[in-house]
Amino acid sequence: MKVWLPKLVARAPFTVHTKLIGAFFAIVALLIIFGLVVIQVLSGINRRSEELSQLRRKVGAFRQLQHDTTAQIYGVTSALLSPEERMIESALRQLHEFRYDLERLQFVTRDEVELFGRIKIEHEQLIQMITNVVELTRAQEYKKANDLRLTKIVPLADTLERLTNEMVNRAEADMEAKVDESNRAHMTSRWVVIGFAVGSIGLAILLGYAVSSSLMGPVMLMDERLRQIASGDFSKHVEVPNRDELGTLADNLNRMNNELRDLYQQIEAASRHKSDFLSNMSHELRTPLNAIIGYSEMLTEEAEDRDQKDFIPDLQKIRASGRHLLELINDILDLSKIEAGKVELFPETFDVKLLIEEISGTVQPLIEKNSNILAINCADNLGDMYADITKVRQILFNLLSNACKFTELGTITLDAVRDCSEDAAWLSVSVTDTGIGMTEEQMEKLFQPFSQADIQIARKYGGTGLGLAITRQFCEMMGGDIKVRSEFGRGTAFTMRLPMAAPHPEGDIVSLIASDGSSKSA
Amino acid sequence: MRNQKANGWNRRKFLGGLALTGAAAMIGLRPEIALAAVEPPPETRTIRLRYWDPACWAPFYLAEPFLREEGFTDIRYVAVPTTEFPDAYKKNLIDLSCGFSVVDMYHLEKEHSPHKFLSGFHVGCYALIGSDRVRSVRDLKGKTVWAGSLEYGGPHLFFSAIVAYVGLDPRKDIKYVWVKKDEALDMFRDGKIDALMSFPPGPQELMAKGIGRLLIDTNVDKPWSQYFCCMMGGHSDFIKNNPIATKRALRAILKSIDLVSREPAMAARELLARKIVKQKDEKYVIQALKEIPYGRWREYNPEDTIRFYALRMRDTGLLKTNPQQFIDQHTDWRFINQLKKEFGITAW
Structure with a gap:
């Protein structure tokens, strides 16, 4: 997926704009679906709450009817025990309540018509029996009334209680089923919500990754390719799957x-x-x-x-x-x-200090020509160097002769030190003059062949403009480099850095004994 | 499990069957028998019935002559204790059974026993008897109780439902003693346990001897008296493959219930003869069979029993399935509903 998805997005024949809009709409669509699911879940919870509430009302109505039945038996028994008109009226009054609660039961048990029908029949029988008992009591036929109570009313009340209990059980069982359903719905909802949340995040990440990869991948490839082109490598082509x-x-x-x-x-x-x-x-x-x-x-x-x-x-x-x-x-x-790549190096071991002394002698006429002074500062530990002495000599000569050329009545200083940084020994030679110096612009084309600081300088000081170009080429050939610092009108400093030990023609590592006696290897 | 179709039983069964058939004729059960005759014959002539020691299951043990009238020729009684009940169905050792409703429900869910409830059997045989230290069920909190010799057996599960009904936690609020019944009766007499939950003839014996206080008599005390204590069930495959045989067997057992309800003494003697109960318990067994309202199968809706106990068991965490789901999965009332019409019952 890591590879094919960005490729798939890249290959999609749409513009970048369309792809970005598409990704945005996909996430928006997910959010809308997520919202709808949440609304659905909440509606389900609300519906189940209402159903539970209805069931609670049902149970309440059943219990009320049971209570009424017991109260009826109590009322009838009381009327029989104390056959006063007040007690009889009370028993008859309870019958009204009984009917009223029965109507309430009918209202809350609309979905259980059959069972309610049976309860209603039983209740009507009970009401009839109670009415009979009341009439018998009024007629002072207490024995008949009591017999009727024991043989008919009490068993009827038992049956009624059982039937209402059955309805209560049904309601409770329904409630349990609703609770289970609610629990299941809760679990399902939870997983749906988690699933959607994870899915949305995942899809957002995926889309983000796919779209950004399909855009940034080619951009990075092209950037890399442009770098290669800039460094002169034209051998490859950039391959992107995009069709945008x-x-x-x-x-x-x-x-x-x-x-x-x-x-x-x-x-x-x-x-x-x-x-x-x-x-x-x-x-x-x-x-x-x-x-x-x-x-x-x-x-x-x-x-x-x-x-x-x-x-x-x-x-x-x-x-x-x-x-x-x-x-x-x-x-x-x-x-x-x-x-043309035809220059070869012929490295040999030589004493750096002696070489510098020899060159200082060679350039002495040039020094004197412009009434300059040459100051040479060689570190004591310069020791031997393994390099192409002719090239080193030419480099130093070029630098010194240049300094002489552009300095009048000034000082030219040569500083030579042995630098042991970067796990290798280096010869660092700086040639500093107090001459005419250069501007930034002049320095930029300093090492280019056939170029001097400007035409006036070329006319005034002569020269081919090849010396510094050759010098830099030699430095680089020997694994070193050359840098220049200059201030216009104040002077220039060239610093050349060469490894003390050039690679041996046969590829051996050359060991040099440093002047301070320590062994150095390169 | 022991197959009781041993030779020793044959003569007794023959005589008993003859007597019972005669009694059936005497009490007017012939119309149903006539109805059975016009029905197609059962798919199988063999039927395997569970038996175990509760005296209240007498109609089940004494149904043999009625089963023969229904066309069964090979009637086998397989002894299945409570602990082996689910296995008996799983291993297909029995076709029909009678069992404590709560125990069967518990096993059905827990053990996935392949059987279904078919009908109610009888109401309330259990009794909860407390010592003088206990005046109500709630007083049992923290007390020592014997509720059978097995955890999750019939007495324990019924007791759990009874105490949970008044808000006690049967697992935390009660200390149980799991000993044999005779030992439990001795301990109760000695005051070492505070209450005892048992089925006949234990409670009858204790009451007769004036030991203890009757806390709950499920024969008469509501709500327990409004629901079947024991119910009939059958192997799912047997019911599915032999619907006519199932109906005929159920009819035979219902007739047997009616017979025992009318002739408890005769039934008790048969139980003694078959050594299902001990001789010393005879009078208590007769008393129990008289007290148990066997006729309630005509009045009570068996589905409501399942619903009620499922609610109670859910309260105590003994059942996970909700009542309606349980009814849908583990009951088959087709046969009892058909028989209701035959017997002219309109009560539920």
């Missing part, structure tokens, strides 16, 4: 996915062609360029040897331009290699 608006939306999403996939494939192909082209072109350009640089150096040396110093500045310009062009081509080559 959500089904249409899913179809559109799949169509969009297909179009984006085709577009992406085209872009990828174009990018690959670009990288191949750049790679080939760079290679083809470097060969003549190396010749140009080589020959310019040779010509410079020959000019020095022949003391033709007028040519030297021009030759040096050729050489410098050639080198600059070579660097540019190398960067393009690097980037195209990275994009």
Whole structure:
């Protein structure tokens, strides 16, 4: 049910609006039925109460008649014992009451005509006998009167008592039956009410679950699919059973996915062609360029040897331009290699501190060029690192040369620490300058290839805009990352983080002895 | 359960039957016999009747000659004590029975015994006798009482109905002594128990000896005297499969009731002869048979007895079914209603 019900609701060929209205009306219908059942139950209780009340009236009437019978016998006996007119009148008076109560009995026993008929006959006989006894008493025929009382009236009274008892028993039995019926009805009503309540709650939950699942399920699937599309995965389609608006939306999403996939494939192909082209072109350009640089150096040396110093500045310009062009081509080559997935890592163990000292020496001319000061703070426990030293060197060089380029008369600080958080050892190097800094907008496109902060900066400071893109690619290739903080006009800080131990080419775990003597493993 | 169709009975039965048939003719029961002759013969010639020790069931034991006149040739009496009564019906050992109405009702519901009430039998044989310390039924609260040797037997259930009628709880307000009848009579004489509920000839003996006070005589005291104490019933299958036999057997027993009502002494002698009662109890049995108003079956509506006792038993929690349901499920008045017309009865 957990699966098929939402599917069933989803497959129902109605709009979401209709489905929601349908669920609402189903619950309302249940509530109406529930209300009707309760009204029915209450009516039943009321009816049974009235029936019980009628039965009580019946029993009361029977008892009254029994009382009248006894009173009659008593009255007749009294009249016989004391044959005064007053007593005789009293006995006759009781006969009226007797008739009146008989009429009352007739009224309350409309449903028991036969038994009432028998009682009535017996009572009429009794009334007749009593009248006879009274007449005999008035005629002072006491013996005859007493005989009549004993032989006729008393047995008749007994019969009457029995008959009325029978009617009482019937009424009581009916009452018991009503009580039983009431109990059964109560039990039934209770279970019906509980059943309806549970059913209503269950159905409400079920409908809620089915409708929400049939709506939210596809929405969540599409959301997940959109995330996958956003991360470049166009391989799947979202499958929803809905035949409503959500089904249409899913179809559109799949169509969009297909179009984006085709577009992406085209872009990828174009990018690959670009990288191949750049790679080939760079290679083809470097060969003549190396010749140009080589020959310019040779010509410079020959000019020095022949003391033709007028040519030297021009030759040096050729050489410098050639080198600059070579660097540019190398960067393009690097980037195209990275994009083409052709860059390989060659990790080795090296002393981080020595590497930093070597690079600081290399960038010294750049430092001095803009009259900057380089401050290097290396932690004592830096120790050895297992990584591709060429790439690490290039990263640090890029960061420092960038800092030099955008800082004048300032300070460039390199902080290197060993960070042992997250169950692994990390090398964290920050290069902070007091240069021109960047705006938020500039930072957003900082690591994008061929992009510099803005055109003015590119014109003023030169450069290809590839350095930081390559730097980030190298960091990520080695399992690390790079972050930047900057404040416009105040300076910039790049923080690079690399694992102290890169995975060994053969997949072994490399153990490094930390400078503080503790064993670290990665 | 013992089958009493032993050889030792045959001569006595023959003589007894002859005498009873003669008596029946003498008291004018012949018209009904004539009616029986024009009716189709019974579906079965065999009938199995329950017997046990209550002297008040005398008409049942003495119905044999009338049964023969109705066409039964194989008449068997099967001894069934109260404790085995439901089983006797369940195991199909008896076809017709006479029993204490409340006991049978109790077993019908509790044991789902497959039998139905067919007719009333007689009114009030029970008596509740109290010691000098007890003046009314309500005085029995907290007192020690003998109401039979078995819990939920006839005396106990009748006693329960009687005390519940005046608001006592038969289970909580009374201390019971479950001993044999003779021992109970001795204990009563010795003042060890305060009241005693029994059927003939126990109460008659005690009264004759001036021991105890008669608290309730169900022969005459209302409302108990207005309802059958013992009733007749039959196996549901027997009734269903043999309606003519059932009617004929019922007619025979009703004739026997009339006979015992007119000739209690002769009936008592037959009970003695058949060793159903003891010789020492003869005069008490005669007295009991004289006192029991056997003729009431002509006047009282048996359905009302069931209704009345069902109400009383519901009061004490001994019966769960409501009276009308019980009547619908466990009674069959077709036969007695037909016989009523034959006997010219219009009382109910």
